Structures are given as C-alpha cells and as structure tokens.
Amino acid sequence: MSSVFTLLLKRETRLLFRRPAELANPLVFFAIVIALFPLAVGPESQLLQTISPGLVWVAALLAVLLSLDGLFRSDFEDGSLEQWVVSPHPLALLVLAKVLAHWAFSGLALVLLAPLLGLMLGLPLGAMPVLLLSLLLGTPILSLLGAVGAALTVGLKRGGLLLALLILPLYIPVLILGSGALQAALQGLPAIGHLLWLASLTALAVTLTPFAIAAGLKISVGE
Amino acid sequence: MSTPFLEAVALACERDWRLLFDKLDLRLESGEMLQISGPNGSGKTSLLRLLSGLMQPTAGQVLLKGQPLEAQRSELARNLVWIGHAAGIKGLLTAEENLTWLCALHQPASREAIWQALAAVGLRGFEDVPCHTLSAGQQRRVGLARLYLSAPPLWILDEPFTALDKHGVAQLERHLANHCEQGGLVVLTTHHSLLEKPAGYRELDLGQRAA
Numbered sequence: 452m453s454s455v456f457t458l459l460l461k462r463e464t465r466l467l468f469r470r471p472a473e474l475a476n477p478l479v480f481f482a483i484v485i486a487l488f489p490l491a492v493g494p495e496s497q498l499l500q501t502i503s504p505g506l507v508w509v510a511a512l513l514a515v516l517l518s519l520d521g522l523f524r525s526d527f528e529d530g531s532l533e534q535w536v537v538s539p540h541p542l543a544l545l546v547l548a549k550v551l552a553h554w555a556f557s558g559l560a561l562v563l564l565a566p567l568l569g570l571m572l573g574l575p576l577g578a579m580p581v582l583l584l585s586l587l588l589g590t591p592i593l594s595l596l597g598a599v600g601a602a603l604t605v606g607l608k609r610g611g612l613l614l615a616l617l618i619l620p621l622y623i624p625v626l627i628l629g630s631g632a633l634q635a636a637l638q639g640l641p642a643i644g645h646l647l648w649l650a651s652l653t654a655l656a657v658t659l660t661p662f663a664i665a666a667g668l669k670i671s672v673g674e
Numbered sequence: 675m676s677t678p679f680l681e682a683v684a685l686a687c688e689r690d691w692r693l694l695f696d697k698l699d700l701r702l703e704s705g706e707m708l709q710i711s712g713p714n715g716s717g718k719t720s721l722l723r724l725l726s727g728l729m730q731p732t733a734g735q736v737l738l739k740g741q742p743l744e745a746q747r748s749e750l751a752r753n754l755v756w757i758g759h760a761a762g763i764k765g766l767l768t769a770e771e772n773l774t775w776l777c778a779l780h781q782p783a784s785r786e787a788i789w790q791a792l793a794a795v796g797l798r799g800f801e802d803v804p805c806h807t808l809s810a811g812q813q814r815r816v817g818l819a820r821l822y823l824s825a826p827p828l829w830i831l832d833e834p835f836t837a838l839d840k841h842g843v844a845q846l847e848r849h850l851a852n853h854c855e856q857g858g859l860v861v862l863t864t865h866h867s868l869l870e871k872p873a874g875y876r877e878l879d880l881g882q883r884a885a
Contacts (some may be wrong), residue, residue, distance in 0.1 A: 465766075468765040538779040539751035673730060
C-alpha cells in the first residue's frame, strides 16, 4: 500500500518535471505580484513593511489557487481517475500522494522563494523565521482545501471561477492566522500562538481533506 | 442454480432526466463474453460503468458473486480490469512508465513482464518513447497491453477496437476469445461484429430493448 504511495509520488514528480512551464507558473506569479508592489506604492520601506504580511499571504494564496485549477483536470480527461477509483487502493491515500507532490513543487517552492521577496518588501531579518514557518504550515492547508474544490469542479468545462468562489472563503482563517503571525513578529510580539493554530489546522487538513477529495472525485467520475 | 460471477438485477440508468434503460437483468458466468451493442447514446458506456462500479444505478443493483457491489469494492477491484474510452495513458510518460503504473495500481509486474506485454501488442522498440508521440492506435495498444499481463478474470472494455488496425483487431479478438475459454469473463462494447467468438458468446442490443 505504501509502495503505491511512493510510486505515485515519483510518477507525479516525473510528470511535473516534464512540464516545467506549469511548474514555474505559480512561482513566477508569486514573484511578479510582490515585485509590482514596490513599484506601485513607492519604495518607502516603512509603508511596504506595514503592508507586507498581508501582501505576501494574499500573493501566496492566489498563486496556489492559480495552480489548483488543473490539479485533477488531465487525470480526469485521460481516464487516470477512473483507474484510481477501480483500483484496490483507498482513493484517499492516492489523492494525498497527488496533493503532496503538487504541494512540494508549488507550496514548498513558494516558501523557499519567500525570503528573497520578503527582503524586497523590507522585512527585517528577525521576521524571516516567522515568515517561513507560517508559509510552511499554511501552504499545505491551501493545497489540500483547494484540492477539495478542484475535485468537485473537475468535471465542469470552466470550473476555474467556481473553484475560486468555493474555496476562497475557506482560505480566510489561514490568511488571518498567517498574516497575523507575521504582523505580530513585525511588532515584536510573540507569534507562537498564531503558528500553533496554523499547525493544528494543517494536522486537521492532512487527516480529513483526503477523504473529502476522494468523495468529490468519486462524484465527478460517477457523473 | 449456482450464483453467477456478475449479475445485474432490474438495473435502470438515467442521464440528464432521460431514461436510457430500465429493468435490465443480466447473468454472467465465467467463460462468457457479452457484447453490448446499440446506437450511439443508448447507454452502452453507462452500462459498463455501472457494472464496474464507477457509477451508481438509478434503480436496481449489481451483484458480484451474489453480493452487492457496494459492499465489496476491494473484491471487485481484485477481479476487474477496466479500460474505458480513455485508458489512463499519460502522454508525457513513456509506454513502459504508463504500463508499470497501471499495473502497480493492481498488481505490480516485473520489468521483463512489462516489456513482454508491450512486445505482445506490437510495441517492441517503443518502450521508452513518450506516449504523446505515438499514434492513436499505438496509444490504445499501450492500454491494451495490460490484458497480456497476469490479468484478473473480469475484463470490462469500452470500445477496445477503436483506432486499431486490421491485424490488431484480429489479434485482440483472438486474445479475448482465449481469455473466455480459459474461464475469464469479458464484457465489451463495440460496433463491429466479432469474427472470433468464444463458446459463451452473447450479444445484448440496448437499441432493440428500447424499441
């Protein structure tokens, strides 16, 4: 059972690397949105620093959302999902591997890119660990929750907008906690409370959403 | 009477408020081949998807060895090869990678077995070619190569002959008939009339049922 999990991880990684444009899309989007702000609001570092927590988090959230629309699309169209459903392995396990692979090359890559962009926004070095930790804990939730929406809308011709409408309200707690942690760090307050809340949400998302994703996919495949 | 391998009881299927068929009863024993025919839109694919548990019937139920399908998903999964319209082939992966993964989902196969299966469907030399560069017929052959590996008894195939050349069609027909004669069970849809029919061949015309 676990061998199928690692095999699927390898397969998804291989697929992502053979389509590098799709891999780079969310990262480029993330970088460009953040790079545009100093140009638009002016290079005044005090102002940029004040708005940076919200800015980084909104950009990360939209970047993840952008990459999610196609998450199950190709698997749906080429019949892979049908094969997953009729296989003896639990569908929840398979989708967890799929989303994990997707997160590693979108969410995790965003986390690695974030310090650079944080510097552009004039974030003090002291706030970097909190920025990294909050994104590291928050982006898996974004990917997993988004996958629930992607699973439900995969059968629709143009599900992109519907996906945003379905999922963005669910992202609000993550947004509040993530940017709240960073804000607290900027003001010299302890951010641990926010981070612990984010961590518990991550644990909740990893354990529960695979079942919701699997149920959504079964509905989409059964239509 | 013994319990049949696969049985449909008073099956009904509705798509978009249109009744495709109802009160459909089927009994399938090992060694049989059932060809489902009928005009486009008569519910052939839907019937296959009901039998393989991908779709829920509007009414009635499907029984596997006398038990409802829903209660024994893993039993069904162990016994079934389902090849739909789209066979789950990724264009970006090579023929070998595709086949290895499709087998791993059910029962992992060795590299030699994979290569032999690909050779059996006439794809020797194409093992490490990305599937999007293959022709439609060759891609279909990659999917069908699963049938040449140690395959479970129940095969449900949706239009398996699409895009195959004459030789490929004849070879597949022979292979399907062989499988039935060795105690397997094949349910398929196709528009052409089979030349090689096993002893347990039957045809179900969904168009005539409706008329």
